[in-house]
Amino acid sequence: xxxxAETTFLMQIISFNVNGVRAISKKNFFPDMEEVNxxxxxxxxxxxxAEQVEETIGDLNGYHVYANEAExxxxxxxxxxxxxxxxxxxxxxxxxxxxxxxRVITAEYENYYVxxxxxxxxxxxxxxxxxxxxxxxxxxxxxxxxxxxxxxxxGGDFNxxxxxxxxxxxxxxxxxxxxxxxxxxxxxxxxxxxGLVDTFRSVxxxxxxxxWWSYRGGARDxxxxxxxxxxxxxxxxxxxxxxxDILQNILGSDHCPVRLILR
Numbered sequence: 001x002x003x004x005a006e007t008t009f010l011m012q013i014i015s016f017n018v019n020g021v022r023a024i025s026k027k028n029f030f031p032d033m034e035e036v037n038x039x040x041x042x043x044x045x046x047x048x049x050a051e052q053v054e055e056t057i058g059d060l061n062g063y064h065v066y067a068n069e070a071e072x073x074x075x076x077x078x079x080x081x082x083x084x085x086x087x088x089x090x091x092x093x094x095x096x097x098x099x100x101x102x103r104v105i106t107a108e109y110e111n112y113y114v115x116x117x118x119x120x121x122x123x124x125x126x127x128x129x130x131x132x133x134x135x136x137x138x139x140x141x142x143x144x145x146x147x148x149x150x151x152x153x154x155g156g157d158f159n160x161x162x163x164x165x166x167x168x169x170x171x172x173x174x175x176x177x178x179x180x181x182x183x184x185x186x187x188x189x190x191x192x193x194x195g196l197v198d199t200f201r202s203v204x205x206x207x208x209x210x211x212w213w214s215y216r217g218g219a220r221d222x223x224x225x226x227x228x229x230x231x232x233x234x235x236x237x238x239x240x241x242x243x244x245d246i247l248q249n250i251l252g253s254d255h256c257p258v259r260l261i262l263r
Contacts, residue, residue: 010242011262013114015042015155015231017212017255021079022048025056027252033060036247038259039083040107042116042155046077053079068092070102077102078116078156084109093142098135106146112237113146117156122178129183132159136187140194147195151234154196157212157255158230160184162198165207166227179228196232199244199260209246212255220254231260 014036018024021043033041046053046067053067060081067079068091080089086107092099103118117139122129146152161180164170173180192198200209210225219225231244242261250256 009263011040012036012038012259013040013042013153013155013231013262014038014247014257014259015044015116015157015229016250016257017044017118017157017229017253019045019047019253019255021046021053021077022056024252028250029057029252030060032250032252033081036250036257036259040114041081042114043079043081044077044116044118044157046079046102047074048077049073053077057081066105066107068102068105071100075101076118078105078118080105080107080114080116082107082114086114093139095138095142098138104139104142108150112151112153112234113149115143115146115152115154115156117154117158119156119158119160121159122181122184124178126178126181129178129181133183133187136184136190140190143191143196144194147234151236152196153231153233153237153260155229155231155258155260157228158188159228160188161226161228162188162192162201162230165205166210168208168210168224168226179226191232195235197235197238199231199233199241200227200246200258202238202241203244210248211246211258215254229255229258231258233260237262 049069050067063081066089070076088108090106106115122132161167211229213220213225240262242263247257
C-alpha cells in the first residue's frame with residue numbers, strides 16, 4: 001500500500017521517469033498520483049511536447065503543470081506538477097548546446113529551487129559518454145549558480161548507479177556498460193562532493209533498493225535493478241528531511257518514483 005504525508009506541514013516531492021507520459025497515462029498513473037498525493041511531482045522522459053503534457057495530465061486534480069520539450073519529437077522531455085504555484089519557472093540551463101533536448105525545468109519557490117532533470121544516457125556503445133561528461137559539468141555549474149540565491153532540490157533520472165550498493169550486479173557492469181562507467185560515477189561524485197546530498201542515502205544504507213529495471217528477462221520481478229533516480233538537495237536543507245524512500249510498488253514504467261518528504 002502506498003503511504004503519503006497527511007499532515008499539512010510536510011512537503012512531499014516525488015521524481016518519476018515515466019518513459020512516455022502519454023503511454024503511462026493509459027495505465028495506473030492517475031490513481032497512483034492521487035494516492036501518493038505529492039505536493040510536487042517531477043517527471044522525466046515525457047516524450048511529448050509541452051502542449052501534449054498539458055493535454056495528457058492537465059486534469060490531475062490540484063496541480064499546475066509546466067513542461068519542457070525536446071526539439072526532436074517524442075524524445076526526452078521533463079515536467080513539474082505542483083500544487084503551489086511557483087514564483088517563476090525556467091527552462092534549460094542557459095547553455096545552447098544542452099538546451100535543445102528539454103532535459104531541465106526549474107521552479108522557484110520562496111525557500112528553494114526545485115529542478116526536474118533527465119541526464120543524458122551514455123548509450124549502448126558509450127558513444128555519448130564524452131558528451132555526458134560535458135553535460136554533468138555544465139549542470140553542476142548551473143546548480144551551484146542557483147545555490148548562490150537559495151538552496152536547491154533536484155530530482156530526476158541521473159542515468160548512473162553511484163556505488164556498488166546501487167545496482168544488483170556491479171562487477172559485470174563496472175567500466176563496461178552505460179550507467180556504471182567510472183566517468184559517470186565521477187560525475188555523481190562531483191555533485192555529492194560539492195554540497196549536494198543524495199537524500200535517500202542520507203537516511204538509508206539498505207541494499208536492493210532500485211529505481212530502474214530492464215524490461216528483459218523478468219528483471220523487475222527478480223529485482224535485478226539499478227538505482228539511477230535520485231533526489232539531491234543542498235546541505236543546508238538536511239535538517240528539514242523527514243524521510244526519503246523509493247516507491248517500488250508503483251508500476252507503469254521501467255522506472256519507479258523516488259520520494260523526499262521535508263518538514
